[in-house]
Amino acid sequence: MKISARQRLILFIIAAFIIDYIPFINLPFLWSQTFFHEISHGLSAILTGGQIQQINLNFNGSGLCTTLGGIHFIVALSGYAGSALWGMVIYLCASTLSPTSSKIMSAIMVTMLVITVILWARNLSTLIILAALLMVYSFPLYRSLWFSISSLIQLMGIYVLLESIRSPLYLLDGRDLGDGAALAQLSLIPEIIWIGLWIFISTNCLIFLWTSSKNNTVRAAKY
Numbered sequence: 001m002k003i004s005a006r007q008r009l010i011l012f013i014i015a016a017f018i019i020d021y022i023p024f025i026n027l028p029f030l031w032s033q034t035f036f037h038e039i040s041h042g043l044s045a046i047l048t049g050g051q052i053q054q055i056n057l058n059f060n061g062s063g064l065c066t067t068l069g070g071i072h073f074i075v076a077l078s079g080y081a082g083s084a085l086w087g088m089v090i091y092l093c094a095s096t097l098s099p100t101s102s103k104i105m106s107a108i109m110v111t112m113l114v115i116t117v118i119l120w121a122r123n124l125s126t127l128i129i130l131a132a133l134l135m136v137y138s139f140p141l142y143r144s145l146w147f148s149i150s151s152l153i154q155l156m157g158i159y160v161l162l163e164s165i166r167s168p169l170y171l172l173d174g175r176d177l178g179d180g181a182a183l184a185q186l187s188l189i190p191e192i193i194w195i196g197l198w199i200f201i202s203t204n205c206l207i208f209l210w211t212s213s214k215n216n217t218v219r220a221a222k223y
Contacts (some may be wrong), residue, residue, distance in 0.1 A: 002039040004213070005095065005213035005214075006210065006213040006214060007071050009210065009214075010210060012091075012155050012158040013092075013162065014156055015030070015155055016119070016155060016159040016162050017116050017162070019159065020159070020163075021117075023171040027059070027061075027132075028133065028136055028156075028170060029059060029155075029156060029159040029160075029163075030061040030133055030163070031061065031129045031133060031157050032136075032159065033083055033087075033129070033159065033160045033163040033164065033167070034057055034058075034062065034063040035057060035063070035078045035113075035116075035129070035133060036059050036065065036082065036087070036114040036160055037063065037080065037082065037083040037167075038055050038057070038063045038079070038088070038162075039055070039065070039082075039112060039116065040078045040081070040082020040083055040085075041067060041075055041076075041078055041079045041082070041114075042055060042065045042067060042120070043078070043082070044070065044071075044074050044075045044077075044078035044082070045068075045070035045075045046063075046070070047168065048069075048070040048071040048074050048075070049069055049070055049071075049190040050067050050068055050069030050070025050071075050075070051067065051068050051069060051070075051205040052056065052065065052066070052119070052123050053066040053067060053068050053120070054065055054120055055116055055120040055121060055126065056068045056122070056123060056125075056126055056128070057126045058099050058125055059125055059128075059129070064078075064105075072182070072185070072186060073186050074131070074184065074185065076179045076182040076183050076198070077159075077179070077183060077194075079165065079179050079203075080164055080168050080179065080198035080201075080202070081197075081198060081201050083160055083164045084160075084161055084164035084165070084198070084201050084202035084205045085160075085164075085201075085205065086157075086160060086166060087157045087158065087160030087161030087163075087205065087208060087219060088152060088157070088161055088205040088206075088208065089105075089157070089193035090102050090105070090109075090154075090156060090160065091154050091158055091161065091209060092157075092158030092209070092212075093153075093157075094151075094153040094154040094157060095150075095154050096149045099204055104152070106137055106138070107138045110134060110137050110138055112212075113134050113137065114132055114134070114218045115129055116130060117130050117131075118135075136152070136153075136156070137153070139152070139153075139202040152210030161202060161205055161206055161209075162206070164202040164205075165199055165202040165206070167205055168180070168195045168198040168199055168202075169195065169199075171191065171195055172192070172195065176191075179194070180192075180195050181192045
């Protein structure tokens with residue numbers, strides 16, 4: 001059976017919304033979004049001359065990346081924007097590249113997780129979450145599992161992207177905490193503007209997936 005890439009994208013979006021409301025099943029997806037959010041902070045610190053001191057991931061989906069040095073403005077901006085880009089890239093790699101190229105992408109993510117475990121994980125919850133994510137992102141490296149697991153990775157990517165659209169809205173809590181508050185203090189631009197910018201970036205990543213899937217057709221795999 002052949003379905004268009006656009007129809008497949010719609011199915012993944014629907015599945016991501018459903019999974020978000022299924023207890024326990026949604027945890028690896030939620031943890032993925034948190035990891036990519038925090039590692040985006042960390043990588044931006046490194047790229048601007050700073051360093052990562054510690055990454056904490058919590059079972060409820062919250063997290064914290066403690067950095068030293070770097071350009072604070074870019075570090076604060078990159079969390080939500082970075083996770084949206086990660087979600088888009090993960091989906092594209094699993095859906096449009098060859099199995100070999102996508103395995104390279106999976107190997108990169110596995111390497112990032114291993115480095116995080118070795119250098120920046122300092123508590124038990126972070127180690128458990130990273131171990132779970134390592135298992136998920138290691139599956140595509142095995143050829144016999146490629147067809148079924150590639151769909152799981154695509155679903156992970158869509159979930160991360162969709163959560164990057166929604167999660168900035170949690171900053172509208174009146175507590176003056178988080179990345180938006182930090183950017184407001186640094187720039188004197190209201191937090192709501194930064195929240196809107198993150199939603200704009202994430203939404204455009206989703207629009208890019210939608211437009212790039214036009215007229216593409218894939219053969220549905222048997223699971």
